[in-house]
Amino acid sequence: MPESDPARTWFKCTDAERAAFEAGIKLGALYHQFVGAAVNAASVDSLEEAMAASLRTQPFVEGAQVRLDRKSLRQGPRPYDESSLTGEMMDVSVQVRYGESAVVGRLRYVPELGYPLMSLEAV
Amino acid sequence: MPESDPARTWFKCTDAERAAFEAGIKLGALYHQFVGAAVNAASVDSLEEAMAASLRTQPFVEGAQVRLDRKSLRQGPRPYDESSLTGEMMDVSVQVRYGESAVVGRLRYVPELGYPLMSLEAV
Amino acid sequence: MPESDPARTWFKCTDAERAAFEAGIKLGALYHQFVGAAVNAASVDSLEEAMAASLRTQPFVEGAQVRLDRKSLRQGPRPYDESSLTGEMMDVSVQVRYGESAVVGRLRYVPELGYPLMSLEAV
C-alpha cells in the first residue's frame, strides 16, 4: 500500500501510526456522517448496508461491519413514530492496513463508560 | 392524517402549507444528512437505497425516489479514488400528503441556476 | 422577494406555501447539519452563534434565534467529559418571508410529545 499511496510524502510517522490515524478518520467520519439519520424498522437494513459500504470505499480499509441496534427503534403506524440514529445504537468494526501494519478500529456503546467509544482493538 | 397527527395543535396553518413545510423539512434534512458521505461505484446503490428509505420513514411521506449521478463518481484501484457525495449528484423526489393536500418536493441540480435547487413541483 | 428570486419559475405554489416550504428546509437542514457536534460549556456560545448565523445566510430568512440548553452539557476536567448536540437541546426560531407571506418556523423539544418538533407557529 505505501508504494501506491499518492499522499505518503505528506506523512511523518510509522506505518502503524498511519494505520491508527486512518482508522480514527473512518470512525470519526462515519459517526458524524450518519448520526441523526431518520431510521425505523423498515429502513434499518439499508442504512446498515450503506454505512458499511461507505467505510469500504475508503483508503486502506480491508473490511468493515456495521450493526445497528433494532431494540432502540421506534415502530408504529402514527406520524413521528420513526427514530433518529444515535451513537448508542451503533456497533462498528473496521479493519485498516497500511504496509505491514493492520489495525482494528471499533465504535460501540460501552455501558461502564456510559457513552459510545471509538477504540483500537488490535494493532 | 390530520386526525392521527399528534402534533397538529402546534401548527397554525392550512393543510397545504403544512404539506409544503413537511416537504421542505425532508429535503433540507436529506441534503445535510448525506452530503459529504464517502461513495464510489461499489457503494452508490446502497447509499441511494438508504437515502430513499430514510425519506420513507418520515411523517406524511407517501413516496420517495433518489437518483445519484454515477458519472461524477471517481473510480479506480488507488487509495483516495473514492468521491464525496455532493448536491450536484442528487436528484430526489418526495411525495408528501397532509389531509387533502398533496405536494411534490424536488431536489436537483439546475444548470441555469448553477446550484442544487429544492423546489415544490406541485401542490 | 419574488421578483428577485431567480428560482421562482421552478415553483408551482402560493407565496404562503413557498414560505412554509422554505422554513421547513431551514429547520430540517439545521438539525441534520449540527446534531452530533461535540459541545461543552466552553464551546456552546460559539456553536449557538454559528447556527444562528448559518440560518441568516439562507434565502428568504429575515431573522433567526438559536438557544442551546446548557443544563444538558457535561462538564469536567476528564477526557470524554464533552457532550454531543442533540435535538432535545435545541430551541430554534426562524422568520421567513416570501412576497407578502411571512411565517415563523420553530424547532424545540415538546415534553408532551417526547421529541423535538419542527412546527409553523404563524403564517
Added chain:
Amino acid sequence: MPESDPARTWFKCTDAERAAFEAGIKLGALYHQFVGAAVNAASVDSLEEAMAASLRTQPFVEGAQVRLDRKSLRQGPRPYDESSLTGEMMDVSVQVRYGESAVVGRLRYVPELGYPLMSLEAV
C-alpha cells in the same frame, strides 16, 4: 493523560498510535460534521470559531486552528447567493497529546493531489 483516561483499558496500542488514532477521529469528525453547512461572508467568522471550539472540547486535544477560505464564498444581495462549506475551503490543524506522545493532524486541500487531505504532520 493515560492515568486519567477512563477508556484506556479498551485500547491495545502504544501512546503514539493512540495519539494518531485520536487525531484521525477529530479530523474525520470535523469534516463530516460541518461540510455542507450554509456559509457566507457574514457568517464565516462564527463558523470558523465554532469549528475550532468544537475541536478543543474533545479528549486529548491541546490546541486547534481552523481557517476557512474566504475567496470561495459567494456574496451578494440575491437569494441563493450563499455557499456551502466544502473540504477545499478548510485548513485545519489539531494538536493531540496522549501521555508522552504528541501529534499534529492537518486537513487541507493539496493541489498536487486534487483533494482535501488529512495527514499527520508530526509525531
